[in-house]
Amino acid sequence: MKTALFHFFVLFTSVTLDAQKALSISFVPVINHEPIALDSNYRSGDISLSISNLKFYISELALFNNDTFVAKVGKQHHLFDLEIPSSRHIYQEINQMGHFNQIRFKIGIDSLTHTEGVFEGDLDPVHGMYWTWQSGYIHFKLEGKSPDCPTRQNKFQIHVGGYQAPNNTLRKIIQPVVASSSLNIEIALDKIIQRMFGRQLFQIMSPGPTAVALADLFPQIFQIKK
Amino acid sequence: MTLKSIIFLTIIFGLMSFTDIKEIRLPYPPHFPNPVFDFKKTPLDSNKILLGRILFYDPILSKDNSISCASCHSPYNAFAHTDHDLSHGIFDSIGTRNAPALFNLAWQKEFMWDGAINHIDMQALAPISHPGEMGSSINEVVSKLNASNTYKDLFQKAFGEKTVTGAKILKALTQFQLTLVSANAKYDKVKMGKDSFTLQENNGYLLFKKNCNTCHQEPLFSTYQFANNGLPVDTTLNDFGRWQVTGQTKDSLHFKIPSLRNLSYSYPYMHDGRFKTLREVLNHYTEQKIPLTSNEKADIIAFLLTLNDADFVFDKNHKYFKPY
Numbered sequence: 008m009k010t011a012l013f014h015f016f017v018l019f020t021s022v023t024l025d026a027q028k029a030l031s032i033s034f035v036p037v038i039n040h041e042p043i044a045l046d047s048n049y050r051s052g053d054i055s056l057s058i059s060n061l062k063f064y065i066s067e068l069a070l071f072n073n074d075t076f077v078a079k080v081g082k083q084h085h086l087f088d089l090e091i092p093s094s095r096h097i098y099q100e101i102n103q104m105g106h107f108n109q110i111r112f113k114i115g116i117d118s119l120t121h122t123e124g125v126f127e128g129d130l131d132p133v134h135g136m137y138w139t140w141q142s143g144y145i146h147f148k149l150e151g152k153s154p155d156c157p158t159r160q161n162k163f164q165i166h167v168g169g170y171q172a173p174n175n176t177l178r179k180i181i182q183p184v185v186a187s188s189s190l191n192i193e194i195a196l197d198k199i200i201q202r203m204f205g206r207q208l209f210q211i212m213s214p215g216p217t218a219v220a221l222a223d224l225f226p227q228i229f230q231i232k233k
Numbered sequence: 234m235t236l237k238s239i240i241f242l243t244i245i246f247g248l249m250s251f252t253d254i255k256e257i258r259l260p261y262p263p264h265f266p267n268p269v270f271d272f273k274k275t276p277l278d279s280n281k282i283l284l285g286r287i288l289f290y291d292p293i294l295s296k297d298n299s300i301s302c303a304s305c306h307s308p309y310n311a312f313a314h315t316d317h318d319l320s321h322g323i324f325d326s327i328g329t330r331n332a333p334a335l336f337n338l339a340w341q342k343e344f345m346w347d348g349a350i351n352h353i354d355m356q357a358l359a360p361i362s363h364p365g366e367m368g369s370s371i372n373e374v375v376s377k378l379n380a381s382n383t384y385k386d387l388f389q390k391a392f393g394e395k396t397v398t399g400a401k402i403l404k405a406l407t408q409f410q411l412t413l414v415s416a417n418a419k420y421d422k423v424k425m426g427k428d429s430f431t432l433q434e435n436n437g438y439l440l441f442k443k444n445c446n447t448c449h450q451e452p453l454f455s456t457y458q459f460a461n462n463g464l465p466v467d468t469t470l471n472d473f474g475r476w477q478v479t480g481q482t483k484d485s486l487h488f489k490i491p492s493l494r495n496l497s498y499s500y501p502y503m504h505d506g507r508f509k510t511l512r513e514v515l516n517h518y519t520e521q522k523i524p525l526t527s528n529e530k531a532d533i534i535a536f537l538l539t540l541n542d543a544d545f546v547f548d549k550n551h552k553y554f555k556p557y
Contacts, residue, residue, distance in 0.1 A: 124275070124354035125403045132358055133372045133399035139362035141478060142351035174480075215480065 028188060030101045032068065032080060032110070034087050035232070036061055036194040043196070045089055051200045056153035056163075058196075061089040062136060063147040064116055064129070066177075068097060070107035077107045084116060086129035086136065110184050110192075114225045115146030115177035121170040143168050143214065146176050146222070149199060158209045165203065167221050169214025176214070176222035182231040191232040198224050255279045259339060262416050264424040264452050268339035270353065270411060277408060280391040283554065285409025287387065288402065290553040293377050294357075295323050295367035302360070302406070305332040308551050311495035311542075312336060312413060318506025322366035329365075329470050331506035333491060334499040336415040336545060341457050346488045346504045347475045348459060353410060354403045371399040378402065383556055413551060415494050416452075418542035424452065430539065436529075437536025444523050445533075448490045454540060459487040463521045467505050474504065494540045511537065 035042050038049040038056075048057050065085045070077040081097035088094045116130070121143060125132065136145045147167040156163050169176045184190055199221060203209060211217050257277040259268065288294065292301040305320045306312040312335035314320060320328040330346050344350040350359060360366040361374060378384040378397040385395040392401050422428035430438060442451075450456045459475045466473065466486060475484040488504045502508040508517065511534055519525045525533070545551075 122351050124352040124407070125400045127398055127400040131399045132355075132403070133375055135372075137355070137358065139358040139371075141349040142355050 028101060030070075030080065030099050030188055030190070032097045032099075032190045032192065034065065034095050034097075034192050034194060036089065036196055038196050038200070040195075043089070051197045054153060054155055054200060054204050056151055056155075056200065058089065058149065058151040060148060060150035061087075061196075062134070062145075063087050063114055064136065064144065065097070066113040066116060068110070068112040070101070071109040071111055072107045073109065078102070080110075082129065084120070084129050086134055088134070107186050108183060109181060110190065110231065111179070111181050113177055113179050114229065115168075115222075116144040116170070117177060118170040118175070138166075138168065138213075141213070143170055147225070149196070153204075155204065156209055157207075163203060163209040164212060165199065165210075165221065166212045167218045169218050169222075171214070174214040174216070174219055176218050178222050178225040180226050180229045182229070184231050193230050193232045195228045195230065198228050257282070257412075259411060259414065260416075261414055262421055262425055264421070265416060266340065266453075269342050270339040272339075275404075275407075277411065278391070280387075281405050281408040282412055283409075284387045284391040285405035285407065286551070286554050287556045288406055289409055293381075294361055294369065294374055296369040296373070297323055299323055300367050302357070303553070305360075305366075306335050308548075309498065309546060310334070311415065311498040311546055313499035315498075315500055318501050320366065322360075322363065323368045326365040326368075328363070329472055330504050331501060333489075334495055335410060336413045336494065337453055337492065338413060339411045340453055343457070343489070347478045348489055349478045353407050357403055357406045371402065374402060375399055387556060413545075415542040415545040417544040418494060419539040421452070421542070423539070431535070433532050433535045434539055435536075437532035437534070440525070440529055440533050441536050444525070445493075449493050454493040455490045458490055459484065460490050461486045462488075462518075464503060464507070464517070467507065470505060472505065493537055495542055495546065496537055497541045498546050 036058075037043060038051050038058075041049065043049060043058055043061075046057050046059055048055060050056075063086075065087060067083060068080040068085065070080060078099065078101050080099040080101075085097055086094060120126070120130070130144070132139075136148065137143070138145060145166045145168040147165075149163075149165040151163055152161045153163065154161055167176050182192070202221065202224065208217055211221065255278045257279055259272060259277060261268070289302045289306075292298045292304070294301060300323050303312075305314045305317075307314060314332040318331055320330060320332040322328060333346065338344075338353055341353075342351075344353060344356040345359065350356045358371060361369050361371060375397050378388075384397060388397050388401060389395045391405060394401075419428055419430075419434075423430055441449075448456060448458070448460055448462075464486070473485050475487040475489075476482065478484070496502075496511060500509055500511075502511075502514050508514045512530070515525075515530050515533065519530065
């Protein structure tokens with residue numbers, strides 16, 4: 008009886024410990040494989056540049072096992088802001104730590120949320136991620152400078168948004184993962200930078216085909232770090 | 234327990250729960266359709282309405298504290314702006330459109346002349362941020378209000394939290410603006426059986442129903458859709474309206490159909506305020522496609538004047554309120 012009780016006790020504690028285990032998912036923007044900081048110089052191919060602002064919405068972050076939903080991670084909408092280090096990580100207490108092999112999320116805000124008025128927290132328009140002249144969240148914002156940029160003060164401003172067809176820029180991302188309590192998702196900005204300089208598009212600030220083409224890059228640039 | 238005592242207790246509990254309900258129902262007459270605003274999700278609350286009302290009249294929302302919402306949306310003009318064809322903002326700047334009258338907003342889905350705004354909560358961001366209107370930003374307004382003890386108390390009362398956020402400012406402005414219901418013009422009194430049209434007004438009503446009601450549908454006197462009413466573009470403005478929002482050429486020169494309520498209070502007319510009088514407006518349409526005799530025009534105008542809602546325009550609950 009004593010041993011049974013002991014076994015029960017061990018089993019019980021191990022389950023509770025497991026239940027308290029926290030999962031952390033970190034988003035790490037990189038240029039040329041190097042994690043970036045604000046206003047430092049980087050090279051992407053033969054382009055040199057610095058980043059003054061990088062913000063984007065991560066929505067509906069969740070764990071899946073094959074195609075079966077396992078658990079939500081964090082809030083429904085999370086604002087990543089390069090200026091705020093804590094915003095790079097999303098935490099969640101998870102029960103079944105071992106039982107997932109896929110991570111899913113969306114970059115941007117869904118169209119229903121777009122039409123439901125104002126929200127507090129990460130969706131509050133104070134974050135500069137809501138257009139004032141026309142309704143809509145900016146899903147992804149990248150701003151900076153490059154001596155190769157033929158614009159005023161060599162600045163580039165990429166604001167990707169749009170929630171209505173055919174200009175919807177919400178993008179779903181599915182990545183296979185090896186279950187672990189700490190996952191890193193790299194955001195390789197190089198593809199966006201190359202596209203920007205290749206097409207000489209340094210100012211994108213409204214919904215439309217140009218923003219859609221950039222959003223189509225999201226599933227390629229958000230990659231789980233192996 | 235007897236049936237009597239159960240009923241008694243039910244009434245007592247009912248009354249008790251009523252005493253701390255701040256919730257208000259939006260009053261509107263039975264001939265009005267249901268509002269499109271979702272009041273179940275966001276009920277009206279007297280403290281939020283009051284905060285919104287104070288904010289609406291406070292120039293603190295503008296960069297140099299000179300312009301309030303009411304500067305261009307005056308209660309005595311049915312919350313429009315007479316004497317100005319185009320809205321004006323800080324540093325004497327002039328905008329590109331005629332400030333629209335504000336009423337019956339709970340029945341509207343899209344805002345601005347081109348419908349660029351998809352929810353009333355988000356509307357105020359546009360004038361607050363526009364360099365030719367208030368020239369500020371929601372962040373700047375948040376900081377200014379957070380520095381005010383009066384406002385911190387008002388936010389505490391309205392939202393149960395002292396800290397001002399962008400979302401709370403916008404929600405409070407929404408609450409006040411939703412209460413701007415114009416539903417007590419002579420037309421409404423006739424509909425409710427409290428008054429009757431004169432012969433001329435009645436003749437005008439029949440002509441109206443035949444010629445105008447498709448776009449200016451009663452009882453709101455607008456479908457709140459977008460239409461091209463045949464006005465040529467003003468080449469000093471080159472405003473193509475809804476086309477600038479949708480990017481579709483079919484929407485070129487489409488503007489939101491304005492309500493015809495409170496016409497006498499809200500001149501000048503059209504999105505760019507190009508017509509000062511009702512007669513000019515009517516002549517525009519009769520020259521376009523609606524042939525009317527001068528008697529018929531006079532009758533229609535007589536009917537349109539029954540849409541003036543003095544009770545709304547002079548409603549003391551909508552006036553400036555001094556918070557201290």
